[in-house]
Amino acid sequence: MKPIALMILSLFLITLTACGNDSLDNRVYTQGLGISGGENFTLTFQRFEDVNSHTIHAETLSEAMQMQEANNGGEIFTGHTELLCIDKSHTLPYVKELFYQQWISPSCKVIFTNPEEFLQNYDCTQMVHTIRMAEENSILPITDLSTVLNEWLGMGETALLPVPAGKLPALVLMRQNGDVLRLSEEAIRGMYWLRETGTKEISYQGENISVKIIRLEKQYENETLCYHLAVNISDNPSEVQKLIRSDCEKAIAEMRSFGADVIGIQEAMQQQNLDTIPEISVKVHAFT
């Protein structure tokens, strides 16, 4: 009797291990999602294994979700979304709603582009793959949803976002209100030095050089906020050290020209009880 009871119980348990067929069919699992604020809210999405995009115009995000459900009979599930496309319009409230209420994945990549046009013409899988590879190869700093939202809600109110640009994505600085500044190639490298840890390969005079970031420390000394970057350089340390410093200075100059902060200047000011932004310098300590 006992084995039969256990077998019946096991059968019951097996039925609990997956979603019901009915529910799975009636759901739209989005891989790419595009949101645009502006005067009218626009939601564009691309499903998994489907390069065609669908666009809905509505007043709010929840209304767009309801409209999609009513028109196509599928409930939108954003929990597995891999790519979120946003434009210049004020999209922060919608991004917050997606994160806090729609269970969008925090590791979802966020890009700055025209969402409707991008999702109509490009495959999300390819873009996500390109960004992931660029992050793994230390070309771009990490720019996923939780990082972007954290920066927007932080003291700097500015986030760093990738933007599609040829083979490799470029980077833009984007304020909460949608203002955008595209960074130069040197500044993109500088942002990596000032934000990440890990090993980055750079090309210097036709030679591949490996730079390992050991640590980054912020120190306030002589009315200057100094970023001390300790790096391990495989070859030609003095020249590469100068290059890194120049990249960092370029990144800081471009960022400050935009009145933005994505390297924790405001937090350092709060710690030092400073009212105005101090002079900012970079010191690179190279080891071989």
Place this chain on the structure above:
Amino acid sequence: MSRIDSRQLFALLFLSSAWNVIGISGIYGTGQILGALLACILGLLLSIPLLMLPEYGTERIYHRKLLCLLYVLFFVLWGANSLRELNHSAPIQLLNVSGHWKGLVLIFITCLLTSTNGIKATARSAPIILTVMTCSALILIVGAWKRIDLDTLLMESNGFKEGFASCMTGELAVAVVLGHKGNLKKALIQYFTAKWILYSVIVFLCLTVGGRLLQNQPYPFFILTSLSQPLQGQRADAFYILVFVMLTILHITLQTSLTAHLLETIFPKLKGTAPISLMVMLLLAWAIPERVLQFSEHCMIPILVFAVPMGIRLFQTRKKVVTS
């Protein structure tokens, strides 16, 4: 009642407090960790008279109907407060895909079934749930590890009061009712240490992993779990929800089983004490305002944990002197 060993007692106390810890209502600063530490030290000091009781000292509670009623009142109020908190937090804590009401009703029915099995069955299940919870805590830490950013750690005294209140909960009253000379000392020390560690780890992760995302957000632990995804292709949210539901059931079952157990001691002929207790808790949760429930719960803790064992100790010492 056959006795509960120190391992089971520790698991019961810790899991019951873990429910409160993961249900913290907000993240304010590192002051929460200090507040929790003070609450744990104060709790340990309050339990000194309890630890000094001789063998079978706590069993004197069962011989005094008035004392039993006092503990029944506390467990009922505590249970009502827990049901109220569960109702508030369910829309966020339980995945709101199929509606949280279905989840609440199922939890209530499960508690009704588990509480009728008695306190011993609850105690036996506690170490198993503790193992599952430890696994989930490890998964949480592994998933969150990469996202830790020490720059967002706010070294401020904010949140001291909230940290203190989160760790000053009614589990010590459970220790008075279920404890005895053989299991108390070890279980209590383990309980306070583990509770403070769990609380500190959660606050630390919320501050360093969540950063600005968790500030001013109700029930931040559940946003933290969405940030801690150890696998790229599979979301781990369901696992944390499963653990939360297990803790909820254990927490409410513990309160209901203890109330039922004490009621059986006072009224040996009374049948269906567990369903009655749970229904009374539900009624009180609906009828009494939240602040009154919390205030009465916090006021009763020192009486039940410190004054009653102290009274028993003094009474026994006096009796010994008179006899000799």
